[in-house]
Amino acid sequence: MRTFAILNMKGGVGKTTTAINLAYLLAAEYRQRVLLIDADPQANATRALLPDGDWAGLAGLLGGYATVYDEVVVSSGIPNLDVIPASDALWEIDLRERTGDGPLHGTANALRDLRDNAMEDDAYDVMVIDCPPNFSAACVAAINAANSIIIPVLPDAFSADGMDSLTMQISGVRKLHPDVRVAGCLVNQWHRSDVVVDATAYLRENAPVPVFDTVIRRTDKVLEATWAREPVQTWSPFSSAARDYRSWVKELVEKEGLNHGALAKPSFGFVGRGNARERVPFSPQAETEQSGLCGDEEGLGNG
Ligand SMILES: Nc1ncnc2c1ncn2[C@@H]1O[C@H](COP(=O)(O)OP(=O)(O)OP(=O)(O)O)[C@@H](O)[C@H]1O
Numbered sequence: 001m002r003t004f005a006i007l008n009m010k011g012g013v014g015k016t017t018t019a020i021n022l023a024y025l026l027a028a029e030y031r032q033r034v035l036l037i038d039a040d041p042q043a044n045a046t047r048a049l050l051p052d053g054d055w056a057g058l059a060g061l062l063g064g065y066a067t068v069y070d071e072v073v074v075s076s077g078i079p080n081l082d083v084i085p086a087s088d089a090l091w092e093i094d095l096r097e098r099t100g101d102g103p104l105h106g107t108a109n110a111l112r113d114l115r116d117n118a119m120e121d122d123a124y125d126v127m128v129i130d131c132p133p134n135f136s137a138a139c140v141a142a143i144n145a146a147n148s149i150i151i152p153v154l155p156d157a158f159s160a161d162g163m164d165s166l167t168m169q170i171s172g173v174r175k176l177h178p179d180v181r182v183a184g185c186l187v188n189q190w191h192r193s194d195v196v197v198d199a200t201a202y203l204r205e206n207a208p209v210p211v212f213d214t215v216i217r218r219t220d221k222v223l224e225a226t227w228a229r230e231p232v233q234t235w236s237p238f239s240s241a242a243r244d245y246r247s248w249v250k251e252l253v254e255k256e257g258l259n260h261g262a263l264a265k266p267s268f269g270f271v272g273r274g275n276a277r278e279r280v281p282f283s284p285q286a287e288t289e290q291s292g293l294c295g296d297e298e299g300l301g302n303g
Protein backbone atom coordinates (compact mmCIF):
# COMPACT_ATOMS: atom_id res chain seq x y z
CA MET A 1 0.00 0.00 0.00
CA ARG A 2 1.28 3.46 -0.90
CA THR A 3 0.63 6.57 1.17
CA PHE A 4 0.85 10.04 -0.35
CA ALA A 5 0.72 13.14 1.86
CA ILE A 6 -0.21 16.35 0.03
CA LEU A 7 1.78 18.97 1.87
CA ASN A 8 2.75 22.62 1.80
CA MET A 9 2.83 24.95 4.79
CA LYS A 10 1.68 27.74 2.49
CA GLY A 11 -2.08 28.11 2.43
CA GLY A 12 -4.23 28.07 -0.67
CA VAL A 13 -1.76 26.40 -3.04
CA GLY A 14 -4.07 23.53 -4.08
CA LYS A 15 -3.38 20.77 -1.53
CA THR A 16 -7.05 19.90 -1.07
CA THR A 17 -7.88 20.17 -4.78
CA THR A 18 -4.95 17.86 -5.56
CA ALA A 19 -5.85 15.36 -2.82
CA ILE A 20 -9.47 15.12 -4.01
CA ASN A 21 -8.55 14.72 -7.67
CA LEU A 22 -5.78 12.21 -6.98
CA ALA A 23 -8.01 10.11 -4.74
CA TYR A 24 -10.93 10.29 -7.16
CA LEU A 25 -8.88 9.37 -10.24
CA LEU A 26 -7.05 6.48 -8.59
CA ALA A 27 -10.39 5.09 -7.40
CA ALA A 28 -12.62 5.76 -10.40
CA GLU A 29 -10.22 5.33 -13.29
CA TYR A 30 -7.41 3.16 -11.99
CA ARG A 31 -9.70 0.98 -9.85
CA GLN A 32 -7.45 1.31 -6.81
CA ARG A 33 -9.03 0.97 -3.39
CA VAL A 34 -8.38 4.45 -1.99
CA LEU A 35 -8.64 5.89 1.51
CA LEU A 36 -8.59 9.69 1.59
CA ILE A 37 -7.71 11.09 5.02
CA ASP A 38 -8.64 14.70 5.71
CA ALA A 39 -6.08 16.00 8.22
CA ASP A 40 -7.19 19.63 8.02
CA PRO A 41 -9.78 20.98 10.50
CA GLN A 42 -11.04 23.27 7.72
CA ALA A 43 -12.52 19.96 6.41
CA ASN A 44 -12.62 21.09 2.78
CA ALA A 45 -11.90 17.61 1.37
CA THR A 46 -14.55 16.15 3.68
CA ARG A 47 -17.12 18.64 2.44
CA ALA A 48 -16.26 17.88 -1.18
CA LEU A 49 -16.80 14.14 -0.81
CA LEU A 50 -19.31 13.59 1.99
CA PRO A 51 -22.68 15.03 2.96
CA ASP A 52 -22.76 16.96 6.25
CA GLY A 53 -22.54 14.63 9.21
CA ASP A 54 -21.42 14.27 12.76
CA TRP A 55 -18.42 12.04 12.18
CA ALA A 56 -15.88 10.90 14.78
CA GLY A 57 -13.35 11.07 11.96
CA LEU A 58 -9.65 11.65 12.33
CA ALA A 59 -10.09 13.51 15.62
CA GLY A 60 -11.67 10.35 17.07
CA LEU A 61 -8.59 8.41 16.10
CA LEU A 62 -6.02 11.00 17.24
CA GLY A 63 -7.93 11.63 20.46
CA GLY A 64 -7.90 7.92 21.27
CA TYR A 65 -11.70 7.50 21.18
CA ALA A 66 -11.54 5.21 18.18
CA THR A 67 -8.90 2.55 17.94
CA VAL A 68 -9.40 0.86 14.58
CA TYR A 69 -9.70 2.47 11.19
CA ASP A 70 -13.06 0.98 10.28
CA GLU A 71 -14.63 2.84 13.22
CA VAL A 72 -13.83 6.16 11.53
CA VAL A 73 -13.97 5.36 7.80
CA VAL A 74 -16.98 6.68 5.85
CA SER A 75 -17.88 5.55 2.33
CA SER A 76 -17.93 8.43 -0.17
CA GLY A 77 -20.55 6.75 -2.34
CA ILE A 78 -17.97 6.71 -5.15
CA PRO A 79 -16.90 3.10 -5.71
CA ASN A 80 -13.47 2.30 -4.21
CA LEU A 81 -13.22 5.64 -2.40
CA ASP A 82 -13.52 5.88 1.40
CA VAL A 83 -12.85 8.93 3.56
CA ILE A 84 -11.69 9.55 7.11
CA PRO A 85 -13.31 12.95 7.63
CA ALA A 86 -11.97 15.98 9.47
CA SER A 87 -13.95 18.11 11.87
CA ASP A 88 -13.58 21.07 14.23
CA ALA A 89 -12.55 18.58 16.90
CA LEU A 90 -9.09 18.52 15.28
CA TRP A 91 -8.55 22.08 16.59
CA GLU A 92 -9.22 20.76 20.10
CA ILE A 93 -6.61 18.03 19.66
CA ASP A 94 -4.03 20.71 18.90
CA LEU A 95 -5.14 22.86 21.77
CA ARG A 96 -4.97 19.95 24.18
CA GLU A 97 -1.51 19.08 22.94
CA ARG A 98 -0.28 22.68 23.29
CA THR A 99 -1.70 23.08 26.79
CA GLY A 100 -0.46 19.65 27.84
CA ASP A 101 -4.05 18.87 28.72
CA GLY A 102 -4.65 15.66 26.89
CA PRO A 103 -3.83 11.98 26.65
CA LEU A 104 -2.18 12.51 23.31
CA HIS A 105 0.49 9.92 23.73
CA GLY A 106 0.75 8.09 20.42
CA THR A 107 -0.84 10.83 18.31
CA ALA A 108 2.26 11.21 16.16
CA ASN A 109 2.16 7.55 15.15
CA ALA A 110 -1.62 7.14 14.94
CA LEU A 111 -1.78 7.31 11.14
CA ARG A 112 1.24 5.08 10.70
CA ASP A 113 -0.43 2.47 12.91
CA LEU A 114 -3.65 2.88 10.92
CA ARG A 115 -1.70 2.38 7.68
CA ASP A 116 -0.05 -0.77 9.06
CA ASN A 117 -3.39 -2.18 10.23
CA ALA A 118 -5.03 -1.46 6.88
CA MET A 119 -2.09 -3.17 5.15
CA GLU A 120 -2.43 -6.26 7.33
CA ASP A 121 -6.10 -6.44 6.37
CA ASP A 122 -5.33 -5.70 2.69
CA ALA A 123 -8.09 -3.08 2.92
CA TYR A 124 -6.70 -0.40 0.56
CA ASP A 125 -4.17 0.05 -2.23
CA VAL A 126 -3.48 3.76 -1.70
CA MET A 127 -3.89 6.30 1.11
CA VAL A 128 -4.02 10.01 0.21
CA ILE A 129 -3.69 12.50 3.08
CA ASP A 130 -4.77 16.13 2.69
CA CYS A 131 -2.58 18.10 5.11
CA PRO A 132 -3.31 21.46 6.74
CA PRO A 133 -1.02 24.45 6.15
CA ASN A 134 0.78 24.05 9.49
CA PHE A 135 2.72 21.49 11.54
CA SER A 136 -0.30 20.51 13.65
CA ALA A 137 -0.59 17.14 15.40
CA ALA A 138 -2.56 15.77 12.44
CA CYS A 139 0.06 17.00 9.99
CA VAL A 140 2.90 15.39 11.94
CA ALA A 141 0.91 12.13 12.02
CA ALA A 142 0.42 12.42 8.24
CA ILE A 143 4.12 12.94 7.56
CA ASN A 144 5.02 9.97 9.75
CA ALA A 145 2.61 7.74 7.82
CA ALA A 146 3.66 8.86 4.34
CA ASN A 147 5.84 7.02 1.84
CA SER A 148 5.81 9.97 -0.54
CA ILE A 149 5.13 13.67 -0.28
CA ILE A 150 3.56 15.73 -3.06
CA ILE A 151 4.01 19.50 -2.80
CA PRO A 152 1.59 21.67 -4.79
CA VAL A 153 3.02 25.13 -5.47
CA LEU A 154 1.76 28.32 -7.06
CA PRO A 155 4.15 29.57 -9.71
CA ASP A 156 3.49 33.30 -9.49
CA ALA A 157 6.74 35.02 -8.66
CA PHE A 158 8.48 31.91 -7.34
CA SER A 159 11.60 33.65 -6.10
CA ALA A 160 14.73 32.81 -4.14
CA ASP A 161 12.62 33.39 -1.00
CA GLY A 162 10.05 30.85 -2.17
CA MET A 163 12.84 28.37 -2.86
CA ASP A 164 14.33 28.89 0.63
CA SER A 165 10.98 28.29 2.24
CA LEU A 166 10.47 25.13 0.14
CA THR A 167 13.93 23.84 1.10
CA MET A 168 13.30 24.55 4.80
CA GLN A 169 9.99 22.75 4.69
CA ILE A 170 11.53 19.69 3.07
CA SER A 171 14.35 19.53 5.60
CA GLY A 172 11.76 19.92 8.39
CA VAL A 173 9.82 16.98 7.00
CA ARG A 174 12.97 14.88 6.69
CA LYS A 175 13.90 15.61 10.30
CA LEU A 176 10.56 14.15 11.32
CA HIS A 177 10.67 11.19 8.96
CA PRO A 178 14.07 10.63 7.31
CA ASP A 179 12.84 7.84 5.01
CA VAL A 180 10.07 9.83 3.37
CA ARG A 181 10.47 10.54 -0.35
CA VAL A 182 9.42 13.75 -2.01
CA ALA A 183 7.68 12.58 -5.18
CA GLY A 184 7.73 16.12 -6.49
CA CYS A 185 6.36 19.64 -6.68
CA LEU A 186 3.19 20.10 -8.68
CA VAL A 187 2.73 23.51 -10.29
CA ASN A 188 -0.92 24.54 -9.82
CA GLN A 189 -2.94 27.44 -11.23
CA TRP A 190 -0.61 27.76 -14.20
CA HIS A 191 -1.64 30.42 -16.69
CA ARG A 192 0.06 32.12 -19.55
CA SER A 193 1.82 35.20 -18.24
CA ASP A 194 5.46 36.19 -18.23
CA VAL A 195 5.83 35.96 -14.48
CA VAL A 196 4.25 32.48 -14.31
CA VAL A 197 6.30 31.14 -17.22
CA ASP A 198 9.54 32.57 -15.76
CA ALA A 199 8.75 31.37 -12.24
CA THR A 200 7.95 27.86 -13.46
CA ALA A 201 11.27 27.74 -15.35
CA TYR A 202 13.10 29.03 -12.24
CA LEU A 203 11.45 26.35 -10.12
CA ARG A 204 12.38 23.59 -12.57
CA GLU A 205 16.02 24.72 -12.60
CA ASN A 206 16.47 25.34 -8.89
CA ALA A 207 14.09 23.20 -6.87
CA PRO A 208 15.83 20.79 -4.49
CA VAL A 209 13.28 18.09 -5.44
CA PRO A 210 11.76 16.93 -8.75
CA VAL A 211 9.08 19.07 -10.38
CA PHE A 212 6.35 17.16 -12.26
CA ASP A 213 6.30 17.66 -16.03
CA THR A 214 2.54 18.20 -15.95
CA VAL A 215 1.21 21.51 -14.65
CA ILE A 216 -2.39 22.17 -13.60
CA ARG A 217 -4.00 25.12 -15.34
CA ARG A 218 -6.04 27.78 -13.58
CA THR A 219 -9.73 27.65 -14.34
CA ASP A 220 -12.91 28.84 -12.65
CA LYS A 221 -14.28 25.31 -13.08
CA VAL A 222 -12.26 24.33 -9.99
CA LEU A 223 -13.95 27.07 -7.96
CA GLU A 224 -17.36 26.03 -9.29
CA ALA A 225 -16.63 22.42 -8.30
CA THR A 226 -15.81 23.61 -4.76
CA TRP A 227 -19.24 25.25 -4.54
CA ALA A 228 -20.89 22.16 -6.01
CA ARG A 229 -19.03 20.03 -3.44
CA GLU A 230 -17.67 17.53 -5.91
CA PRO A 231 -14.38 16.84 -7.69
CA VAL A 232 -13.79 18.91 -10.84
CA GLN A 233 -13.48 15.50 -12.53
CA THR A 234 -17.24 15.02 -12.23
CA TRP A 235 -18.28 18.68 -12.29
CA SER A 236 -16.49 19.53 -15.53
CA PRO A 237 -14.60 16.47 -16.81
CA PHE A 238 -13.23 18.19 -19.91
CA SER A 239 -12.15 21.42 -18.25
CA SER A 240 -8.44 22.15 -18.47
CA ALA A 241 -7.75 21.38 -14.80
CA ALA A 242 -9.68 18.09 -14.93
CA ARG A 243 -7.70 17.00 -17.99
CA ASP A 244 -4.43 18.21 -16.45
CA TYR A 245 -5.10 16.21 -13.29
CA ARG A 246 -5.68 13.11 -15.43
CA SER A 247 -2.34 13.69 -17.20
CA TRP A 248 -0.60 14.30 -13.90
CA VAL A 249 -1.99 11.17 -12.24
CA LYS A 250 -0.82 9.17 -15.26
CA GLU A 251 2.65 10.71 -14.81
CA LEU A 252 2.58 9.94 -11.08
CA VAL A 253 1.43 6.34 -11.59
CA GLU A 254 4.27 5.77 -14.06
CA LYS A 255 6.95 7.55 -12.01
CA GLU A 256 5.92 6.00 -8.70
CA GLY A 257 5.58 2.51 -10.17
CA LEU A 258 1.96 2.19 -9.12
CA ASN A 259 1.40 -0.27 -11.94
CA HIS A 260 -0.37 -3.27 -10.57
CA GLY A 261 -1.22 -4.96 -13.85
CA ALA A 262 -4.90 -4.58 -14.63
CA LEU A 263 -5.39 -2.26 -11.65
CA ALA A 264 -3.41 0.48 -13.34
CA LYS A 265 -5.29 0.49 -16.62
CA PRO A 266 -7.44 3.63 -16.58
CA SER A 267 -11.05 3.01 -17.48
CA PHE A 268 -12.14 6.63 -17.98
CA GLY A 269 -15.70 6.38 -16.76
CA PHE A 270 -16.76 9.37 -14.67
CA VAL A 271 -18.37 7.83 -11.65
CA GLY A 272 -20.12 10.15 -9.26
CA ARG A 273 -22.14 10.15 -6.08
CA GLY A 274 -25.84 10.77 -6.30
CA ASN A 275 -25.47 14.50 -6.89
CA ALA A 276 -22.68 14.23 -9.43
CA ARG A 277 -23.29 14.62 -13.12
CA GLU A 278 -23.59 11.67 -15.43
CA ARG A 279 -20.61 11.01 -17.65
CA VAL A 280 -20.70 13.09 -20.81
CA PRO A 281 -19.51 11.15 -23.89
CA PHE A 282 -16.36 12.64 -25.32
CA SER A 283 -16.48 14.70 -28.48
CA PRO A 284 -14.20 17.57 -29.48
CA GLN A 285 -17.24 19.84 -29.53
CA ALA A 286 -18.22 18.77 -26.01
CA GLU A 287 -14.67 19.46 -24.92
CA THR A 288 -14.78 23.03 -26.20
CA GLU A 289 -18.21 23.67 -24.74
CA GLN A 290 -17.50 22.07 -21.39
CA SER A 291 -14.06 23.44 -20.79
CA GLY A 292 -14.87 26.97 -21.85
CA LEU A 293 -11.56 27.11 -23.67
CA CYS A 294 -12.54 30.45 -25.12
CA GLY A 295 -12.91 31.85 -21.61
CA ASP A 296 -10.40 31.79 -18.80
CA GLU A 297 -8.50 28.73 -19.92
CA GLU A 298 -5.35 28.48 -21.89
CA GLY A 299 -4.14 25.86 -24.32
CA LEU A 300 -1.09 24.41 -22.68
CA GLY A 301 -0.84 21.04 -24.37
CA ASN A 302 -0.19 18.98 -21.22
CA GLY A 303 -0.32 15.30 -21.98
N1 LIG B 1 -6.27 24.94 -10.82
C1 LIG B 1 -7.02 25.82 -10.18
N2 LIG B 1 -7.68 26.80 -10.83
C2 LIG B 1 -8.45 27.71 -10.17
N3 LIG B 1 -8.65 27.70 -8.84
C3 LIG B 1 -8.03 26.76 -8.13
C4 LIG B 1 -7.19 25.76 -8.74
N4 LIG B 1 -6.71 24.96 -7.76
C5 LIG B 1 -7.23 25.41 -6.61
N5 LIG B 1 -8.02 26.48 -6.82
C6 LIG B 1 -8.77 27.26 -5.81
O1 LIG B 1 -7.84 27.85 -4.94
C7 LIG B 1 -8.32 27.82 -3.61
C8 LIG B 1 -7.31 27.08 -2.73
O2 LIG B 1 -7.25 25.73 -3.17
P1 LIG B 1 -7.15 24.55 -2.11
O3 LIG B 1 -8.22 24.68 -1.09
O4 LIG B 1 -7.05 23.29 -2.86
O5 LIG B 1 -5.74 24.93 -1.46
P2 LIG B 1 -5.10 24.39 -0.10
O6 LIG B 1 -3.62 24.40 -0.30
O7 LIG B 1 -5.71 23.10 0.27
O8 LIG B 1 -5.54 25.51 0.93
P3 LIG B 1 -5.36 25.45 2.54
O9 LIG B 1 -3.91 25.68 2.80
O10 LIG B 1 -6.23 26.57 3.06
O11 LIG B 1 -5.82 24.09 2.98
C9 LIG B 1 -9.68 27.13 -3.65
O12 LIG B 1 -10.67 28.13 -3.69
C10 LIG B 1 -9.64 26.35 -4.94
O13 LIG B 1 -10.93 26.17 -5.48
Ligand SMILES: [Mg+2]
Nearest residue numbers: 015016040044
Ligand atom coordinates in the same frame (compact mmCIF):
# COMPACT_ATOMS: atom_id res chain seq x y z
MG1 LIG C 1 -6.69 22.53 2.04
